[in-house]
Amino acid sequence: MAFTLWDILRNLLLAARWTVLLSIVGFVCGGSLGVLLLMLRVGPNRVLRTAVALHVEVFQGTPLLMQLFLVFFGLPLVGVDVEPWLVAGLALTLSASAYLTEIWRGCVEAIPLGQWDAAASLGLHRLQQLRLVILPQALRIAVAPTVGFFVQLVKSTALTSIIGFDELLKTANVINNATFEPFTVYGVVALIYFALCFPLSSCARLLERRLQGSGGLAT
């Protein structure tokens, strides 16, 4: 059976669904875990603060590929059946949580300390200070780098092809093995990733510029 360019394109576009889905799952789960870790990271408990800092250091200081392998070979040791989607989702969640915690911590720490004092003087306790006063302000500066990280996450999903998750790149490898047209196949794959990522990066840049234009933080 001969593959036309249209066959290649159609199959790759269909596979791109899984890239998009995995990116969203990684972002939502990683973001939720990230919020939790952020609370601990800026919280009063020193042991927990250090533990989160360590989590960030380990996941930002090691290759994502190693993290994928560790989850892939580690899950069976605790008696969980290995499914590529589970490995991919779990590894990306852990990795994304580390990056997002660190990005958001930077945003929280950019808020002047006087805001914490002011919130405390209103009688709010620590969690309320964070939720009602600090986070709404930090959120404004967090949007652009968060969107920027999402681009990084979309690109990271390509590595899950190595542990056998059938996303865009894995499908490309299969099609390439059938068609022997690596130039076309990987060229089209690159263009699909570009089509996914470029609007997001442009959006991140626009948001950043708008924030700078508005004078950044209110102090």
Added chain:
Amino acid sequence: MEYHLEFGWLADSLVAIANGVVITVGLTVATAILGIGVSILGAAGRRSGRAWLRGLVAGYVELIRNTPFIVQMFFIFFGLPSLGIRFNALAAAVLAMTVNLGAYGTEIMRAGLDAVPPGQREAGRALGMHGASIFLLIVLPQALRNIFPALASQIVITMLESAVVSQIAVRDLTYEADLIQSRTFRAFETYLLITFIYLALSVALRRTLRTIGRGLLGKGVG
């Protein structure tokens, strides 16, 4: 069922691990040097008076920054031979890593060059210096000082991403890990150890870069 971690295989694998570390570090050093060169050229091109050159560099930066590294590497290693451009795996890895670091580096370098006040250039001209020496002796060193931390973390990221070159059979640290675990059937232990080696490498690389930066560009860098 109880599973016990087992590291008895380690003694026989030390040489292989050391070889892998040498390749990974070698790739990183080669890429860092070439990549910084590309970044300087790219940033200079991005500020050139020729619109086509600016557009070309902008296109390169956006294309690389919005596609995964592994796809870029596969395109270079598997795709380009259809055009008659062939590389061995190691050359393809260095090329892919350099092209990748060069794109991120161009953006970083551009921000650094933009931050140097125009008065510095004018001062150089007042001293009778010409364009190239103003750029190399006055503007570039100041730009490098400002952006060194960003450049250093991009180099660390490049080192971590280099784990992927094992996929085109470059014998880096990850490739050696693949071989060890297929021999010992101790996959989790192997990758756990290799992960910690990568962690140690990234900490060491960050420190080394800071020391180099301070030595070359003066105190207060990084």
